[in-house]
Structures are given as C-alpha cells and as structure tokens.
Amino acid sequence: xxxxxxxxxxxxxxxxxxxxxxxxxxxxxxxxxxxxxxxxxxxxxxxxxxxxxxxxxxxxxxxxxxxxxxxxxxxxxxxxxxxxxxxxxxxxxxxxxxxxxxxxxxxxxxxxxxxxxxxxxxxxxxxxxxxxxxxxxxxxxxxxxxxxxxxxxxxxxxxxxxxxxxxxxxxxxxxxxxxxxxxxxxxxxxxxxxxxxxxxxxxxxxxxxxxxxxxxxxxxxxxxxxxxxxxxxxxxxxxxxxxxxxxxxxxxxxxxxxxxxxxxxxxxxxxxxxxxxxxxxxxxxxxxxxxxxxxxxxxxxxxxxxxxxxxxxxxxxxxx
Numbered sequence: 001x002x003x004x005x006x007x008x009x010x011x012x013x014x015x016x017x018x019x020x021x022x023x024x025x026x027x028x029x030x031x032x033x034x035x036x037x038x039x040x041x042x043x044x045x046x047x048x049x050x051x052x053x054x055x056x057x058x059x060x061x062x063x064x065x066x067x068x069x070x071x072x073x074x075x076x077x078x079x080x081x082x083x084x085x086x087x088x089x090x091x092x093x094x095x096x097x098x099x100x101x102x103x104x105x106x107x108x109x110x111x112x113x114x115x116x117x118x119x120x121x122x123x124x125x126x127x128x129x130x131x132x133x134x135x136x137x138x139x140x141x142x143x144x145x146x147x148x149x150x151x152x153x154x155x156x157x158x159x160x161x162x163x164x165x166x167x168x169x170x171x172x173x174x175x176x177x178x179x180x181x182x183x184x185x186x187x188x189x190x191x192x193x194x195x196x197x198x199x200x201x202x203x204x205x206x207x208x209x210x211x212x213x214x215x216x217x218x219x220x221x222x223x224x225x226x227x228x229x230x231x232x233x234x235x236x237x238x239x240x241x242x243x244x245x246x247x248x249x250x251x252x253x254x255x256x257x258x259x260x261x262x263x264x265x266x267x268x269x270x271x272x273x274x275x276x277x278x279x280x281x282x283x284x285x286x287x288x289x290x291x292x293x294x295x296x297x298x299x300x301x302x303x304x305x306x307x308x309x310x311x312x313x314x315x316x317x318x319x320x
Contacts, residue, residue: 047312054308060301064115064294071116078109079265089284099286102277110270111290117266118298121181122248128186129193129247130240136190137197138232142205142224152198155191163188163250164257171259178261185250193239197232204231238309245302252295267291 048054077083084104092099098107140151167184174180204210210227218226254260255268256275270291274280279287 044312048308051308051311053304057301057304057308060297061305064119064298064301067112068115068119071113074112076113078106079113081105089282089287091284092286098290099284101273101284101287102279107270107287107290110265111267111294113265114267114270114291115294117178117264118248118251118268118295121178121185121251121266122244125182125185125189125247125251126240126244128182129189129243130236132186133190133193134197134232134236137194138201138224138229140194141198141201142220142228148198151194155194158188158191161188167254167259176259176261178264181251181254181260184254185247189243189246189250193236193243196239197236200232200235201228204228234309234313238306238313241302241306241309245299245306248295248299248302267295 081103086096086100086104086106088100088102088104090096090100096106096108098111101107101110136151136155140148140155163184166188167180170180170184205223205228210223213223213227251260251266252268252271255266256272258272260266260269260272262269268291271288274284274287274291277284277287279285
C-alpha cells in the first residue's frame, strides 16, 4: 500500500527525514561510571543526613578541623615559654578564657595549637594503618593457601605486640619525635584492620560475578581492583574513622608518658605538663580540663561518624 503524496500547501504533516532526527550521544563506560558514582554519593548523603548522631559527629569534627587549620596560620609566639607574659595559674577570665599554665601561657592558645598536632598524628598514623592492614587483608583473603597462612600468622604476632614496650624501645633508638609516635601507632593498630578486610574479601571473591569474571579470563589484578576492592572499600572507610579515634587516644597516652616530641604542642603533651606542674594538687582544673574535653569530643565525634557509616553500609544493622 503506497503512501498518498503530500501536496505543498496542504494541512497534512510532513514526515521528517531519518537524517534530520537528532541522535542522542551514546554514553561511554567512563561517563556511565561517573553517573553511577554521583548517584551513589547522593544516596549515601541522603541516608547520612537522616542520622542525627552522624550529623552531630560531623559538626563537632568540622569545628576541630577548622581550629586546626586556623592553628597552622596562627602565630606560635604564645606557646613559647620565653615569650609568656601572663600571670601564672590564673583561672578563666576575660583576658584568658581558659586560664593560664604554670609558665603564664594561655591554655586556650596551647589547646588551639595542640589540635593541629593531635589531628595530624592521628590521621597520619591511621593512613599507615589502613594501607598496611588493607594490603595484607586483601592479599591473604584473595590468594588463600600458604600465603594466607603466613600473613595471618604475622597478623597474630602483631596483635600480641605490647605497643607501650615497642614505643619505649623505638623512642630510645630514634629519639622522641612525632615520627616515632606515628610509627608506633601505625605498627600496632593494623592487625585488626587486616583481619576485617580478609574476612570481607573471602566473602566477596566467592560471589557469582567474581567467578564469572574469572571464568572469562580476567587477571587477578583486574579482579582485585575492579570487583573485590570497590566492595571492600566501604568497610575500610568505616573502620578508618574508628581507627582515627584510637590513634588520637594512643598519641595522647604516649605524649602523657613523656614519649612525644618535646618541641611540639599536642593535647597529650599539655596534659603531661599539667600533671608534672601539679595542676591537680593546686586546683588548676582548667589546665587539665581544656585538652581533656577536646580529646573526648574529637574521639566521640569520630566514633559517632563511624557508627553512622556502619549503619548505612551494613544492611543487617540498617534493617534492625
């Protein structure tokens, strides 16, 4: 059946040519991945905003990060004993909102500069912990066999190392410095991460899509980087947030014991100086209270964020 001819000037619609129809551009695999990641981040942030505890922790952490950034550019003259001009052990006042220490330095100034070192040590040590623990956990879980046995025996050995004895030994060899504190925390906190990553890797590598990719000839590197690691990463990120809290507490303990860098101001070092200066016996509660409250708040913030991430990532907890 032939289509009736269209006369010029008639009211019949004119069918467009196939060449005149605009073609939609075909998205590349990279563009598809970007869209999926943006949508996944959007869903994650939407779920995170519903968690009031997680938002409170994020707000507290953001405040202390802003304080640490301010301390980087602030003048450090107020932290030097030779330039202290305030009265000794004066309580909170308009001139000194958090009082002064035994040297006449403002405790507020010391606390602000202490945020920079405490967060730096905690975050740097956590990076070392997560790199070592994630690498060992991925290799042990994916390879299996004798490689898994050897790496897990090393992990078990790392779990029983007395970190305080290791800190004292390294401090006597390398001297008291931030490097020693970061090294000690990183070498003593990675085994738990390795165990967690290994368990998740063992579960993921048995899933059908990983077996299908392996049957199609995918290399071990492709399987780990494209299939296993992206699915393990949420667990790693949630564990990282909790490890930061442990690292900050460890730095505080080492500095309080006198193993920290004597030339750097941290919250743990302020507590150590307050203890040696007799703050408790002289009633200088502000000297102990300011850094102590900051440590508690930062650790609480990381813990709240970690729990919120765990609820979002772990479907079993989310269902409950």
